[in-house]
Amino acid sequence: xxxxxxxxxxxxxxxxxxxxxxxxxxxxxxxxxxxxxxxxxxxxxxxxxxxxxxxxxxxxxxxxxxxxxxxxxxxxxxxxxxxxxxxxxxxxxxxxxxxxxxxxxxxxxxxxxxxxxxxxxxxxxxxxxxxxxxxxxxxxxxxxxxxxxxxxxxxxxxxxxxxxxxxxxxxxxxxxxxxxxxxxxxxxxxxxxxxxxxxxxxxxxxxxxxxxxxxxxxxxxxxxxxxxxxxxxxxxxxxxxxxxxxxxxxxxxxxxxxxxxxxxxxxxxxxxxxxxxxxxxxxxxxxxxxxxxxxxxxxxxxxxxxxxxxx
Amino acid sequence: xxxxxxxxxxxxxxxxxxxxxxxxxxxxxxxxxxxxxxxxxxxxxxxxxxxxxxxxxxxxxxxxxxxxxxxxxxxxxxxxxxxxxxxxxxxxxxxxxxxxxxxxxxxxxxxxxxxxxxxxxxxxxxxxxxxxxxxxxxxxxxxxxxxxxxxxxxxxxxxxxxxxxxxxxxxxxxxxxxxxxxxxxxxxxxxxxxxxxxxxxxxxxxxxxxxxxxxxxxxxxxxxxxxxxxxxxxxxxxxxxxxxxxxxxxxxxxxxxxxxxxxxxxxxxxxxxxxxxxxxxxxxxxxxxxxxxxxxxxxxxxxxxxxxxxxxxxxxxxxxxxxxxxxxxxxxxxxxxxxxxxxxxxxxxxxxxxxxxxxxxxxxxxxxxxxxxxxxxxxxxxx
Numbered sequence: 001x002x003x004x005x006x007x008x009x010x011x012x013x014x015x016x017x018x019x020x021x022x023x024x025x026x027x028x029x030x031x032x033x034x035x036x037x038x039x040x041x042x043x044x045x046x047x048x049x050x051x052x053x054x055x056x057x058x059x060x061x062x063x064x065x066x067x068x069x070x071x072x073x074x075x076x077x078x079x080x081x082x083x084x085x086x087x088x089x090x091x092x093x094x095x096x097x098x099x100x101x102x103x104x105x106x107x108x109x110x111x112x113x114x115x116x117x118x119x120x121x122x123x124x125x126x127x128x129x130x131x132x133x134x135x136x137x138x139x140x141x142x143x144x145x146x147x148x149x150x151x152x153x154x155x156x157x158x159x160x161x162x163x164x165x166x167x168x169x170x171x172x173x174x175x176x177x178x179x180x181x182x183x184x185x186x187x188x189x190x191x192x193x194x195x196x197x198x199x200x201x202x203x204x205x206x207x208x209x210x211x212x213x214x215x216x217x218x219x220x221x222x223x224x225x226x227x228x229x230x231x232x233x234x235x236x237x238x239x240x241x242x243x244x245x246x247x248x249x250x251x252x253x254x255x256x257x258x259x260x261x262x263x264x265x266x267x268x269x270x271x272x273x274x275x276x277x278x279x280x281x282x283x284x285x286x287x288x289x290x291x292x293x294x295x296x297x298x299x300x301x302x303x304x305x306x307x308x309x310x311x
Numbered sequence: 312x313x314x315x316x317x318x319x320x321x322x323x324x325x326x327x328x329x330x331x332x333x334x335x336x337x338x339x340x341x342x343x344x345x346x347x348x349x350x351x352x353x354x355x356x357x358x359x360x361x362x363x364x365x366x367x368x369x370x371x372x373x374x375x376x377x378x379x380x381x382x383x384x385x386x387x388x389x390x391x392x393x394x395x396x397x398x399x400x401x402x403x404x405x406x407x408x409x410x411x412x413x414x415x416x417x418x419x420x421x422x423x424x425x426x427x428x429x430x431x432x433x434x435x436x437x438x439x440x441x442x443x444x445x446x447x448x449x450x451x452x453x454x455x456x457x458x459x460x461x462x463x464x465x466x467x468x469x470x471x472x473x474x475x476x477x478x479x480x481x482x483x484x485x486x487x488x489x490x491x492x493x494x495x496x497x498x499x500x501x502x503x504x505x506x507x508x509x510x511x512x513x514x515x516x517x518x519x520x521x522x523x524x525x526x527x528x529x530x531x532x533x534x535x536x537x538x539x540x541x542x543x544x545x546x547x548x549x550x551x552x553x554x555x556x557x558x559x560x561x562x563x564x565x566x567x568x569x570x571x572x573x574x575x576x577x578x579x580x581x582x583x584x585x586x587x588x589x590x591x592x593x594x595x596x597x598x599x600x601x602x603x604x605x606x607x608x609x610x611x612x613x614x615x616x617x618x619x620x621x622x623x624x625x626x627x628x629x630x631x632x633x634x635x636x637x638x639x640x641x642x643x644x645x646x647x648x649x650x651x652x653x654x655x656x657x658x659x660x661x662x663x664x665x666x667x668x669x670x671x672x673x674x675x676x677x678x679x680x681x682x683x684x685x686x687x688x689x690x691x692x693x694x
Contacts, residue, residue: 022385023393044425052413124408126385160533
């Protein structure tokens with residue numbers, strides 16, 4: 001009968017199909033493999049997130065440029081025009097740092113609430129839950145790329161050449177930032193299920209974090225000497241975003257030491273590290289961030305077991 | 312037969328919060344306030360499902376059947392034990408749960424497909440079939456938030472059944488949609504059976520399990536209490552339901568009435584087609600009771616042939632032993648064994664006070680060449 005012939009090949013194929021295991025504890029290797037096997041879902045979620053966000057808006061994804069451009073303009077006016085910090089080409093310095101900060105901010109602040117917001121989905125459909133948090137990181141990366149393109153156009157208009165020799169730091173630095181953002185996003189999204197205050201708390205923490213990162217001010221020119229005097233420089237660089245911001249500023253702003261446009265004094269803006277030192281630090285950060293990602297996966301695995309009874 | 316679902320010692324405990332403290336302030340201020348209680352939704356459940364089997368999972372509300380299903384789908388993680396699955400799985404848990412209201416039907420098909428683990432190319436290949444099955448072609452580019460609930464469900468069902476799953480998990484969804492769509496769903500499930508796919512059907516509708524499943528698993532209070540041929544499992548299910556009812560029986564009627572025995576005048580349960588049979592039923596009662604008497608006849612395959620009762624004339628049981636006569640005149644049935652279930656219910660038919668599953672088995676003898684259940688005696692002649 002045709003029923004038997006239909007069943008035959010299916011059963012043969014089944015016998016060779018890989019076995020999936022559902023149990024209380026899933027090994028890390030299996031977790032990561034599962035995550036990788038569902039990457040297509042990740043792309044799908046990233047682009048649906050972006051489409052939904054700008055669905056009914058006339059300007060669409062241009063908003064992802066307009067809003068940072070506005071922030072940029074405000075900070076430029078406040079720090080360069082009103083407070084007269086004397087940094088020449090301050091807008092380039094500011095832009096380079098903001099691009100990095102915006103990605104981190106967008107990723108972490110949107111990902112924190114995502115599992116609670118998508119509770120209906122989490123309770124009904126099976127997929128690695130951290131993909132939800134990762135999709136927010138992915139969307140943040142897309143906005144980051146858009147802003148980076150604007151930055152490049154900006155540099156062309158200003159005829160401001162980047163530090164070509166340092167350009168290869170960017171991919172390393174970017175990957176480190178992406179991995180760190182992903183790690184923090186994954187953990188926060190899970191913690192928020194148990195402590196709903198996390199969503200609000202993280203906003204406050206991120207504001208403080210912004211001022212601990214040298215985006216609108218120059219670290220070298222402000223607190224570096226004071227910290228160095230007490231041997232606390234390391235403390236400042238414990239903030240992983242700082243190194244990425246400084247690297248981007250070094251690549252795009254280029255000159256570590258400039259003359260103040262206000263007083264004519266010599267200003268030390270950026271660390272005068274060599275390419276090798278930058279590379280080494282960034283590689284170290286990448287390694288730490290990847291390790292953080294793995295730890296985040298383990299933590300998430302522990303926390304997700306009780307999602308359904310908490311959601 | 313290849314084993315496609317292997318459930319091994321699966322338990323699931325839920326924490327029940329009596330006072331929820333989910334904000335940081337409350338947790339800090341009342342670290343110990345609000346007790347949590349552990350609730351065992353599943354206790355050490357083990358079974359295997361082979362390729363091509365259709366297995367029903369039955370149990371009343373709270374028996375753990377949905378929890379088990381969610382564990383199999385991977386939505387929930389068991390607290391202990393493990394489940395091993397072979398092949399792709401599509402679940403009809405809550406149709407359309409994965410849909411994004413802001414996106415169009417088209418985008419949602421791809422997104423939902425990705426959630427079920429399908430590549431874009433795979434969805435491309437079956438996209439037209441999905442749209443055709445769902446019958447919403449004119450609205451496929453409309454945002455899903457403008458869909459009616461029926462359209463929503465049809466689209467989700469269409470995706471799930473057109474993605475070529477090896478294992479299909481169905482949870483009560485056959486109760487949604489209009490009658491025509493339900494028939495379409497049942498039809499599709501039967502096609503899946505013919506194609507040798509594995510199906511898990513979770514329901515508390517015993518008739519649906521009889522119609523579709525060759526095997527049934529009964530869960531009660533988180534324990535697996537029966538696993539076997541549909542008829543036998545359903546007998547356990549019904550008995551459990553009776554036990555359950557007895558605990559909540561305000562008038563303490565249950566257990567006071569028993570269907571003791573069924574006999575025939577000749578002592579034989581063999582009957583020729585067209586002949587009748589008289590069943591003499593012995594019922595004992597501890598108190599006087601007035602109610603109705605139910606007779607069900609099933610085929611061995613679990614198909615209900617007939618359900619009838621005393622038809623308005625109440626059965627008055629006196630304390631002690633009572634005799635009830637059940638006459639089945641001129642059985643029009645074909646060759647085979649038929650199971651008879653008997654029960655005593657209250658006058659309105661709401662409460663079962665006594666039930667005997669498989670009270671008697673009738674062996675019907677028929678010499679004709681007809682196939683099916685009923686002898687219609689259809690005559691075919693050329694004019």
